[in-house]
Amino acid sequence: MAPTTSRSGAGAVWAEAEERFRGWVNGATGDDGLDGLVRVMTPVLWHVVRAYRLEQDAAEDVIQTTWLALVRRRDAIEDPAAVGGWLTTTARREAWRTSSATRRAVPTEDETIALHLPRQRSAETAALESEEADRLWLAVDTLPERCRRLLRIVAFENRPDYSEVAATLDMPVGSIGPTRGRCLAKLRVALLQTGALS
Known part of the structure; x- marks a missing residue:
């Protein structure tokens, strides 16, 4: 059951x-x-x-x-x-x-x-998506710890509870959105540096 x-x-x-x-x-x-x-x-x-x-x-x-x-x-x-x-x-x-x-x-x-x-999905599509996911998470691992933790939470939850996120990361609820934006910008730079984005 x-x-x-x-x-x-x-x-x-x-x-x-x-x-x-x-x-x-x-x-x-x-x-x-x-x-x-x-x-x-x-x-x-x-x-x-x-x-x-x-x-x-x-x-x-x-x-x-x-x-x-x-x-x-x-x-x-x-x-x-x-x-x-x-x-x-x-x-x-x-x-x-x-x-x-x-x-x-x-x-x-x-x-x-x-x-x-x-x-x-085709086997080729699945393999490509897996490779892209690996490159993405390798780039995430280069970010500061707070960014890594925040991006992992928002990546796997459609509607994360911001009060829980704030408590988990020890940060004000109002700063989650701006921090996420900065972290995503850093992630984009990291992906560009590795050639994962053009």
């Missing part, structure tokens, strides 16, 4: 996920480690996966696959602050793959449904 939880601010969820991931990497167990990370992020993953209109069993499989991928590839996550984004991206890709396979196996009579499902 899908877990239910009251939604807290995005910044708080991302910060707690980062803390639990750090604990796990450093050998913590129980709620201070992987168990705590699962507790914090599973409701978020359910939200991501169910957007693909998967059946309950398929959604559970996608989430389990996402956690297995993290266990196998945790060393690939160099910045613990990125674990929330890594998990949601992995879940989104697996949900898309699963929904695509389901559509191929069981053709639907209602063609209008297909218009609302994620569109299939």
Whole structure:
């Protein structure tokens, strides 16, 4: 059964996920480690996966696959602050793959449904997007810490709770927008310097 939880601010969820991931990497167990990370992020993953209109069993499989991928590839996550984004991206890709396979196996009579499902990308497009994402995050890593943390929060949340962001980053709510603008300008310069933008 899908877990239910009251939604807290995005910044708080991302910060707690980062803390639990750090604990796990450093050998913590129980709620201070992987168990705590699962507790914090599973409701978020359910939200991501169910957007693909998967059946309950398929959604559970996608989430389990996402956690297995993290266990196998945790060393690939160099910045613990990125674990929330890594998990949601992995879940989104697996949900898309699963929904695509389901559509191929069981053709639907209602063609209008297909218009609302994620569109299939070519392998070349997926590889290009992955390469672009790698260049982007390498550029983000060159920015000051406050910019790195702020951009990670706003990158993975459509409507971040500014009061939570302010508390997480220890900055006034009114300065978040201007700071984000300055950070994006710095990011653009970094991307230009690396040749990622022309």
